[in-house]
Amino acid sequence: MSKFKLGFGLMRLPRLADGQTIDVEQTAKMADMFLEAGGTYFDTAYVYQGSEDAIRKALVERHPRDSYTLASKLMANDSVDVETAKNEINISLERTGAGYFDYYLLHALQRSNYKFYEEWGLWDYVKELKAEGKIKHYGFSFHGDPELLEELLTAHPDVEFVQLQINYADWENPGVNSRKNLEICRAHGKLVTVMEPVKGGILADPIDSVKAILDAENNGSYASWALRFVASQEGLLTVLSGMSSVEQMADNLSFMKDFKPLNDHEQEVIKACQRALDADQSIPCTACHYCTEGCPMNIPIPEIFAVENRKKGSPEFRTKREYTIVTTGRGKASDCIQCGQCEAACPQHLPIIELLEKCRALE
Ligand code: SF4
Ligand code: SF4
Numbered sequence: 582m583s584k585f586k587l588g589f590g591l592m593r594l595p596r597l598a599d600g601q602t603i604d605v606e607q608t609a610k611m612a613d614m615f616l617e618a619g620g621t622y623f624d625t626a627y628v629y630q631g632s633e634d635a636i637r638k639a640l641v642e643r644h645p646r647d648s649y650t651l652a653s654k655l656m657a658n659d660s661v662d663v664e665t666a667k668n669e670i671n672i673s674l675e676r677t678g679a680g681y682f683d684y685y686l687l688h689a690l691q692r693s694n695y696k697f698y699e700e701w702g703l704w705d706y707v708k709e710l711k712a713e714g715k716i717k718h719y720g721f722s723f724h725g726d727p728e729l730l731e732e733l734l735t736a737h738p739d740v741e742f743v744q745l746q747i748n749y750a751d752w753e754n755p756g757v758n759s760r761k762n763l764e765i766c767r768a769h770g771k772l773v774t775v776m777e778p779v780k781g782g783i784l785a786d787p788i789d790s791v792k793a794i795l796d797a798e799n800n801g802s803y804a805s806w807a808l809r810f811v812a813s814q815e816g817l818l819t820v821l822s823g824m825s826s827v828e829q830m831a832d833n834l835s836f837m838k839d840f841k842p843l844n845d846h847e848q849e850v851i852k853a854c855q856r857a858l859d860a861d862q863s864i865p866c867t868a869c870h871y872c873t874e875g876c877p878m879n880i881p882i883p884e885i886f887a888v889e890n891r892k893k894g895s896p897e898f899r900t901k902r903e904y905t906i907v908t909t910g911r912g913k914a915s916d917c918i919q920c921g922q923c924e925a926a927c928p929q930h931l932p933i934i935e936l937l938e939k940c941r942a943l944e
Contacts, residue, residue: 586812588622588819590772590868591617591632593782595825604632609639612831616648618754618834624774625677626654626688629671633676641678651677652684652774654722655707658926659698662873666697667706670715675703685716686744686776689871690733691725693813693925702804706739715942717897720744722776724928727761742818744774746928747808748863749851750784750858751777756930763814772818778811779804779822790857798850803804804829805836813842863890864936865929872923874932880912882923882933889940904943 589612590595595604612623623640625632633653640649653673657666671683687698698704698721701923707719723730734740739752743766751757766773779785784807785797795803804822813818820837843851867881876882884907892900914937923933 583842584842585619585838586817586820587615587620587622587808587833588624590776590821590823591623591625591748591769592628593634593825594632594635595785603635605635605638607827608943609643610827611824614641614827614830614834616644617646618838620834621649622652622684622774622821623649624684624776624821625673625674626656626686628654628656628688633673637678640870641650646680648920651679651684652686653677653682654686654688654795655703656688657701657703658694663701664705666701666732670710672857674715681714682716682720684742685710685719687719688720689928690723690729691908691928692693695725695729714723715856718742719825720771720774723762724757724930727758727765730762730765733934734765734771738769740771742772743822744776747773747775747776747814748778748780748784748807749813749855750780752855752863763816767816773816774818775811775820776868777823777867778820779807780865781823781869783865783867787854788857788861790861791854793854794850794857798847800847801836802832804832806854807848807850808833809836809840809843809847812837812840813848865886866890866931867929869928871926871928875922875926876912876917877893877920878912878916878920880937881907881915882937884908885914885940885943888937888943889936891940892943913944914944 586763596602596609597604602651623636625636636752649764655666655669687703687707690698710716711719718741720740720742724746745762746757747763750835751759753760766910787803795806807906808820808822822833824833864886866886872882888900888903917934919934927933
């Protein structure tokens with residue numbers, strides 16, 4: 582197993598001033614820095630908008646194919662049919678120009694969608710892809726409960742690795758189960774790739790009580806504590822950090838290049854941060870946007886939650902203005918028709934409908 586544990590997650594790539602278009606030039610610089618430091622693992626997905634195209638330009642067309650490994654993913658849900666799902670790899674290969682994927686994952690399995698993967702024969706399909714040489718290794722990313730993980734690993738013992746959401750905030754969170762799920766993978770002898778080690782950026786800019794604990798240590802960025810906590814765990818293939826700028830790449834490399842696990846004192850510091858998070862009432866949304874795609878009312882759910890989380894300590898007029906900005910031309914919290922589509926899609930299992938009811942007070 583490589584000593585270099587940082588992986589480059591390609592879900593939150595830098596954007597140009599329009600906020601939409603991926604900044605390929607900056608992405609290329611980040612890729613160069615990452616390879617130069619000894620990194621190899623890049624992780625994209627069919628559903629990460631623009632990411633596969635961007636990585637072709639920033640990486641595949643600029644570096645020898647054997648100097649990096651590339652992962653992508655197949656998403657199955659009720660918005661596609663079996664043929665469309667099976668064809669995703671061909672589109673992903675065309676977009677990336679990579680020729681093959683080193684790692685290929687069935688994407689975001691959880692209670693609401695895992696039946697599609699079973700009933701459509703997608704576990705056998707990835708084995709066929711491997712035999713054809715389109716992929717080297719196959720695994721799955723997982724957002725479900727420990728009982729489902731146990732069931733899947735027992736039913737599919739050939740799977741080569743599992744991608745889990747692991748971070749210190751979700752270590753004992755019953756909606757995510759970082760610790761329990763990691764232990765189950767270890768018991769089945771599966772290597773783990775970690776996603777969301779910084780919880781969608783939340784732990785890079787944590788709540789004030791956590792900042793106060795980490796500031797007192799005066800030892801590295803907030804993100805460094807989150808990543809080092811995760812990388813200190815046993816049985817990992819890589820820790821994916823979804824970096825969005827050259828600065829974030831430089832910061833991540835500064836402590837992950839010659840990685841040192843947390844010592845006993847630092848583990849205690851993390852426990853204090855976990856207690857501070859337990860006492861906090863913020864909505865733990867990672868801004869992944871999986872919920873918004875199918876919302877019939879076009880409600881900007883993560884943006885509304887962000888305004889709600891920021892309102893503490895902000896003057897009311899500012900909060901109202903922020904709310905107006907994020908909802909202009911889109912649905913408001915009060916437009917929710919409670920269809921439940923978003924809750925089925927949310928990997929954090931947030932009670933979105935109930936939370937939006939609370940957010941109506943922002944209007
Ligand atoms: S429950 Fe509300 S927020 Fe969720 S998808 Fe339906 S309308 Fe949108
Ligand atoms: S509410 Fe859930 S699905 Fe939507 S952005 Fe937040 S974490 Fe992602």
